Amino acid sequence: MGGVNGGRIRPGRRFPRQVRFRPRLIQELAMADVAFVVTTIAVFALVALVAKGVTKL
Incomplete structure (x- = not known):
């Protein structure tokens, strides 16, 4: 029962921790x-x- 990505919930690559x-x-x-x-x-x-103009009519 490996599933599509080998049974892992998260993908192997992660986002970089530092943001410019x-x-x-x-x-x-x-x-x-x-x-x-x-x-x-x-x-x-x-x-x-x-609205003010309409009320004057």
């Missing part, structure tokens, strides 16, 4: 977060303006 630190990637992710928050606030402000 890239400060530019961190900065890009932070800028993406800022852009998301700004866009979300702008969308909610636009929805609030539209």
Whole structure:
């Protein structure tokens, strides 16, 4: 009853333990977060303006 991989649950190769630190990637992710928050606030402000305009009708 060896199975497909010899009865092992995990494959023989493992992921490397060290991950390269890239400060530019961190900065890009932070800028993406800022852009998301700004866009979300702008969308909610636009929805609030539209709702205010509809109530005046």
